[in-house]
Amino acid sequence: MLKVSNLSVRYGATPVVKNLNLALAEDEVLMLVGPTGCGKTTILQALAGLIPISAGEIELDRWRSTPDSAVPPEKRNVGMVFQDFALFPHLTVEQNVCFRLGNTEPADHWLKLLGLDSFRHAKPGRLSGGQKQRVALARTLAHEPAFILLDEPLSNLDAALKDSLRWEIREALKAAGIPAIWVTHDQEEALSVGDRVGILNGGVLEQLDTPERCFSEPASRFVARFLGEASFLPGELQQSRVTTALGPAPGIPINGAAGEVDLLLRPDDLSLAPSTTGNGVIDWVRYEGSSRLYAVRIAGGAQLRVRTSHEVQVGRGDRVQMAITTTHPLAAFPREA
Amino acid sequence: MINWPLPRWPGSYPLALITALVGLMPVGVLIGLASEEAQLFDAHNLKVLINTLLLMVFTVLGSVLIGVPLALLTAYVQMPWRKLWLVLLAAPLAIPSYIGAFTLYAAFGRGGEIENLLGLPVPPMDGLVGATVVMTLYSYPFVMLTTRASLLSLDASLVNAARTLGMTLSESIWRVVLPRVATGIAAGGLLVALYTLSDFGTPAIMRLDTFTRVIFVEYNAFGLSQAAMLSLQLMVIVGLVLFLESRVRGNHERPGRHLALWPNRWQKLIIAVAVAPVTILAIVLPLSVFGIWLLREGTGGFQFSHAWNSVHASFLAALVAVVLAIPVAHAAIAGRAGRLMERVTYFGFGVPGIVMGTALVYLGLQLPFLYQTLGLLVLAYVLRFLPLAVGSVRATAEGLDPSLVKAARLLGASPGEAFRRVTLPLTLRGMVAGAALVFLEAMRELPATLMLGPTGFETLATYLWRVYEAGYFGRAAIPGLLLVLMSALGLALMLSGERRAEFDVTENHHS
Numbered sequence: 001m002l003k004v005s006n007l008s009v010r011y012g013a014t015p016v017v018k019n020l021n022l023a024l025a026e027d028e029v030l031m032l033v034g035p036t037g038c039g040k041t042t043i044l045q046a047l048a049g050l051i052p053i054s055a056g057e058i059e060l061d062r063w064r065s066t067p068d069s070a071v072p073p074e075k076r077n078v079g080m081v082f083q084d085f086a087l088f089p090h091l092t093v094e095q096n097v098c099f100r101l102g103n104t105e106p107a108d109h110w111l112k113l114l115g116l117d118s119f120r121h122a123k124p125g126r127l128s129g130g131q132k133q134r135v136a137l138a139r140t141l142a143h144e145p146a147f148i149l150l151d152e153p154l155s156n157l158d159a160a161l162k163d164s165l166r167w168e169i170r171e172a173l174k175a176a177g178i179p180a181i182w183v184t185h186d187q188e189e190a191l192s193v194g195d196r197v198g199i200l201n202g203g204v205l206e207q208l209d210t211p212e213r214c215f216s217e218p219a220s221r222f223v224a225r226f227l228g229e230a231s232f233l234p235g236e237l238q239q240s241r242v243t244t245a246l247g248p249a250p251g252i253p254i255n256g257a258a259g260e261v262d263l264l265l266r267p268d269d270l271s272l273a274p275s276t277t278g279n280g281v282i283d284w285v286r287y288e289g290s291s292r293l294y295a296v297r298i299a300g301g302a303q304l305r306v307r308t309s310h311e312v313q314v315g316r317g318d319r320v321q322m323a324i325t326t327t328h329p330l331a332a333f334p335r336e337a
Numbered sequence: 338m339i340n341w342p343l344p345r346w347p348g349s350y351p352l353a354l355i356t357a358l359v360g361l362m363p364v365g366v367l368i369g370l371a372s373e374e375a376q377l378f379d380a381h382n383l384k385v386l387i388n389t390l391l392l393m394v395f396t397v398l399g400s401v402l403i404g405v406p407l408a409l410l411t412a413y414v415q416m417p418w419r420k421l422w423l424v425l426l427a428a429p430l431a432i433p434s435y436i437g438a439f440t441l442y443a444a445f446g447r448g449g450e451i452e453n454l455l456g457l458p459v460p461p462m463d464g465l466v467g468a469t470v471v472m473t474l475y476s477y478p479f480v481m482l483t484t485r486a487s488l489l490s491l492d493a494s495l496v497n498a499a500r501t502l503g504m505t506l507s508e509s510i511w512r513v514v515l516p517r518v519a520t521g522i523a524a525g526g527l528l529v530a531l532y533t534l535s536d537f538g539t540p541a542i543m544r545l546d547t548f549t550r551v552i553f554v555e556y557n558a559f560g561l562s563q564a565a566m567l568s569l570q571l572m573v574i575v576g577l578v579l580f581l582e583s584r585v586r587g588n589h590e591r592p593g594r595h596l597a598l599w600p601n602r603w604q605k606l607i608i609a610v611a612v613a614p615v616t617i618l619a620i621v622l623p624l625s626v627f628g629i630w631l632l633r634e635g636t637g638g639f640q641f642s643h644a645w646n647s648v649h650a651s652f653l654a655a656l657v658a659v660v661l662a663i664p665v666a667h668a669a670i671a672g673r674a675g676r677l678m679e680r681v682t683y684f685g686f687g688v689p690g691i692v693m694g695t696a697l698v699y700l701g702l703q704l705p706f707l708y709q710t711l712g713l714l715v716l717a718y719v720l721r722f723l724p725l726a727v728g729s730v731r732a733t734a735e736g737l738d739p740s741l742v743k744a745a746r747l748l749g750a751s752p753g754e755a756f757r758r759v760t761l762p763l764t765l766r767g768m769v770a771g772a773a774l775v776f777l778e779a780m781r782e783l784p785a786t787l788m789l790g791p792t793g794f795e796t797l798a799t800y801l802w803r804v805y806e807a808g809y810f811g812r813a814a815i816p817g818l819l820l821v822l823m824s825a826l827g828l829a830l831m832l833s834g835e836r837r838a839e840f841d842v843t844e845n846h847h848s
Contacts, residue, residue: 048743079747100750
């Protein structure tokens, strides 16, 4: 089981990863997500042993790497799937997958499972992006690593391919029973594929939890905003009920919030109906095909975003009646000064 | 990017450092030699300096005047058989200038081959004018190729914008295109300057007293110290040009669609007529003269051993150069200190062959086990042409995706195994190409071969020189044609390299 304790990485004097702690469960898929430059790729490279760490330790069953005694990459029994695939251009698909294997048996298994059997003797240059990524995955899995690192494996692929391939990769990881850390900047990918999601901000892990909890009970406003559309409505929290301008709603205090709070509202937590005596005015509207996203200014000045069916059609400046429709508890953050 | 997990002091550094120090050795030798008893400067010296500088300036001017229009032509104008045009116009680069000098000298003037054949009196080709014509004919491709590369990196939309704003085509080329390729033109011009400064054959055959010719005269008159002093003076000028060259910075613009100009039938004809004289003088005339000599005098005097000697020495040089190039190229990629070592080995490329010859002759006199050996000649070739091998090896190594080696390591390969199974096979092509370039350059090298070849060791190039000195011009046909053939092979290699580079660029666009 991979265990990371107090890991820090710096480039020169610049700290890039600060005090990271995590443990990877058997056959778990852990997603690391964050904006560009948050240190997620650096974490993968540090775990793989491709860059030195400045503090902390990384340990697996049979090795332990610290700043003073680093374990070289080839001794870590780690697999890595690269953003740019990193297939050896001078070797065929089969030779790539069997790079350090004595026989082709494990390769056969993964080539068949990932639908690559007919490309066995092709060179990587002749494959499409999706095929290349499958070969890279097959190569990693065939070498039977103790854990796998995936560095934005889908970012070089077309949008249509991303959706299907992310599930293919997850299925393959689960079939192999190998735990994985998967880095992405796509929050939708993180929420849908991961068993757990870690959100990074400026080299610090802000939250590490199941996708559901990260989304509905974010540890910070940053996490709340990063994982999806977020509006904040002022209110008063008393015994897990929040009184707001839109009426009462069930609330869960975050970071010990009490009294004056800001309630996190996702666009689907709200409803909207045209009404000449309503409590809000439309600021803007975006048509999204099957739905519409409205920004509504309510009494007291807060702007809330609400998503409705495309059939609800209200114009800019029109008055609407807003209500909180959700029944699950909403995250309540301490009021910002 | 940081270069971990490479160790802080990469393993290639010691070897690269030794190679770099050996590369600096010739200058040390020359300084020691010149300080013995040489005259620092005299009136004759001043004349040599003026001749050298005049030849350099005129050749650069001529090359820019011919090279820039040809660059525009080959880059933008959609002529039929564009690839053939490019090959023909770049071809003079691959032909040793002494072959051009020799044949033009023999063709022009009273009793020259043109007068013999056509009965037309033509002016002689010698002195400053002759040397300038020959050097320009064989070095304008430097300007053409660097300018063309810059032109191809420009986005056509700027010219199109200028024209929609009401500028004529020629005005927009003058005011929008050429200012942006000024660095490309300058880089080519400086290469021409270096090439002209170090050329020995042309001024020697044209009887123009430049540094290279006078150094050879001093050497033959046993004035080795004076030759060393002149060599140092020449090196100062070379150093200045190299310094200027290091100042020229390439401007990187976002590449876009190339400009394409479609000439009509008359314009195509005019262009063809305007370009023809260059190709006729630089390529057709030398081949015709050799052809006439071959018909008139046959293969008399030529021995197969001359060709074998050329191949033998050049092959050894190519082998040694590539073996040394691997650590130097690796060091250059590994870090700043290694990059400096690489720059030092490039120094040898700037040392004219005649200067390298002078330095190594003296070294041979001091170290008797080296004197008059093939090893000393091979050392001269390696020191001069190592940068060709380094550049070639480094280019392929740099093109290597660094995550490939990481991937190999993560699959469990040790650094050694990763080098053997991934890096080496992927850079082998560069090594072969580098070896081939060194081989072909060494085949054509004249002055150092004249000075350092063991007694009785005639190569194609030295045999050609003896024939010229003895006045049996007809006997030059076979070695001359063989050298041109070699040069054609070299050109094919260079162009296939360019095609690969273009291919790589287009591939990147798609990904």
